[in-house]
Amino acid sequence: MSVDRQNRMQPLTALGGRVAAAPKLAHLSPDERVARGKAARTATPRSSHGAWQPAADRADPVDLLESQATSRVPELVPIRYGRMMVSPFTFYRGAALIMASDLAATPRSGLNTQLCGDAHLSNFGVFASPERRLVFDINDFDETLPGPWEWDVKRLAASFEIAGRDRGFEPGDRRAIVAAGVAEYRDRMRQFAAMRTLDVWYAHIDVDTVFEELKGSITKKQQARTTANIAKARTRDSMQAFTKLTREVDGQRRLVSDPPLIVRVEELVPAGSGRDNIHDELSGLIRSYRRTLETDRRELVESYRYVDAARKVVGVGSVGTRAWILLLLGRDEQDPLLLQAKEAQESVLERFLGKSKYANSGQRVVAGQRLMQAVSDIFLGWQRVIGLDNLQRDFYIRQLRDWKGSAEVEAMSPRVMTAYAKLCGATLARAHARSGDRVAIASYLGTGDAFDNAIADFSATYADQNELDYQALVDAVASGRVEAQTGL
Template identity: 75%
Template sequence: MSVGTVDGAAAARPAGRTMAHLTPEERTARGKAARNEVPRSSHGRWVPADHRPDPVALLEQQAATRVPELVPIRYGRMLVSPFTFYRGAALIMAADLAATARSGLNVQVCGDAHLSNFGVFASPERQLMFDINDFDETLPGPWEWDVKRLGASFEIAGRDRGFSEAQRREIVLAGAAEYRVRMRQAAEMRNLELWYTHVEVTQLFEQMKADLSRKHLAKAKATVAKARTRDSMQAFAKLTHDLDGERRITSDPPLVVPIEELLPERRQRDEVEAEIRGLIRSYRRTLETDRRHLLEEFELVHLARKVVGVGSVGTRAWILLLRGRDDQDPLFLQAKEAQESVLERFVGKSRYQNHGQRVVAGQRLMQAASDIFLGWQRVNGLDGQVRDFYVRQLRDWKGSADVDNMAPAVMTAYSRVCGSTLARAHARSGDRIAIAAYLGNGDVFDRAIADFSAAYADQNERDYQALRAAVDSGRVTARTGL
């Protein structure tokens, strides 16, 4: 494995773009014209295409570029429930969304905006913030696709929790309405005012206070308090042990496999460790100057492969233990493989040659604040394959909502928060005035998203059963309980 060179002046820079500076009135007219071309009610329709791809075949296509022994874990996690299946089915839904209505008003989209890809994390100023937290699929594309994926995720999660049809519809409507209202508010903001907008946890609790009982609000605050403990010191205590006076990442195969177990042959191991050190040296060129200096204060101690998420299982992900002044000054980084976005075959290739850079650029554009160690690199693997990675801290006050124990009122409040957050993220890159004009003041679009979400949840259940049948027939192998 050899590290690809990265020159800060020539790191797959996109070609220059010319921004059309329309007046607010012209942008409003653009949105209303799009509404006439593509009625808002049209977003409520979901009918499978005549030649809809086999959903299992799409998953198998993704498996072809992943670590073979980890793919069964992905299938096993997707089989837990229709909701966990949905979390891993971003490509399937992207293929479906390509045939649905779109206004033609593009933004930087998340590409996988389901409810579990939102959460809290620390800003560089050590404020606890709420935002989207997964950008593996990010790409410029139709804003409606993110809204539909988010709405359907709440419908599916509500079914998983046993909520009534009326409760689920209310939950989805709340998120769609909040998206619409917040986009209209963004349309009235000055450019810098919008750019500086963010949601701190204190603001989050204020937003949710009117919707939640004291009991539910106390639970939410406890979840946030727990997130503050999830940092490199906590990871250090949980994931490492002492071995002959040196800290080493603890083995927990197949989920966490230290480098010496993954590559028992010393020569290969030494090669990989040397290349990872090279990756760190080269990746730091993608950081701001002050952050490069900070990273140089740390030295690599150990590394391991770690299985993450549901949809990402099988992609190559390393956790890197670094040491600062001493063993009580650890830093855990995650180097995660970035493959082609699931959206690319439907909306066009990324302008970035490096998919790690694609992820980082999209994250920085959509998030109000990003990890100080967020960067990218390209490597040549021992198998001769070129792979792109992005790097970030493994844990930095990260926390997510406890979907499995949400009551209907809590999920409704959470849907509003996610809808609001998604609108702010989209408004940073897209024509917020045109999108707001397209959405309008009424609830036509909200109801369309609720209709679509219910219909697509039915489709998701059929696809879930297709995967189960593929496992039962022996077509694919699933490894459960991991």
């Protein structure tokens, strides 16, 4: 797992002894930006986003999933399918490529921003800021890429329609939930359009503040459950993961194997094929990754020594990509730092929007995350390595767990899901406002509910298609076309 030494910043080009000038940026006036949004509304009416039907030559959904399997760990792919088969909602979580293929043919306003690329409701959650406050934000950027802002909105909205069906909600309740989330996105974008640029950049969603605002719209029982979940999130840190995932072996702290979900690195390297050197190489990976951090954070990582590593299965859509737990220790055996090195492959959006400007997919993820999140993990960085299979692979590195919490969709009532949809809509608007033309987008959306209703229509239609695609996977497993491993 030797480090690719080419992963370094290149010097600026010099011409005649002077640094080459960067391309001149266009800075439109607010009135010009408003006009841009209105012109986009004329070219692509807001109501046009409501109609959707599968293309006559629509790709087979299972074929698309199988196309992703070719670059993944073969023995883990059946786990991915098994997790997707639990319900149409879990299928949707793993079907980002399928939806990107469908969105490619939908109307576009022509206004781009940095996209999450997989903005379904389960990819939002709570985590700790560097100041040790609990914040709410998008927390998955594997597919991030610049593109049409509508794609993130449609993926998020459809996830609420599908989750509502999973919960057995009535059609009217589902539509109200989706419309409320989109309306919140629209209202917040209008607010951001009127704000100073630095105020937009500093904006964040503090969990304690949000909870105080939500108290009036949820029951006492729901308040108690939310309070318990917030408290639980604060316990999900490195020490909790350290206790759960490690044990003492011959006087040394080691990660515990739980195949196939967690497998220590020695168990993956055949005897006589570099097993003795693997930990030295992993230690070298960490030293090299430090170059992608700010200087103060490099010093922080240097305070820890590498101890152990294991491969871990994570998520639904990510299953089969390579994800490593890296155990480091600081001042003593009770001072752990657990990092996750997660493989970054080509974004599913790149097939339809063009290649990323970043040659390293790990850097693409990190750059997108830093741009869209209000605050990011202080250990967030990237690296390129030669893997155990002797192929070059890109990774991004972050803390494994730092006050992590996610919504319990299975326990939501329509009222709670409506509040959560509004929270996600507000969060997505803030993320888009940081990189896109927030004034033009707000102008395009307007103050009426035309766009809200169109997206509610789209979400219901797309949820129908998602159910058909889900059944296609179920049928493919039943016929033996693909293998699924359930219960993992």
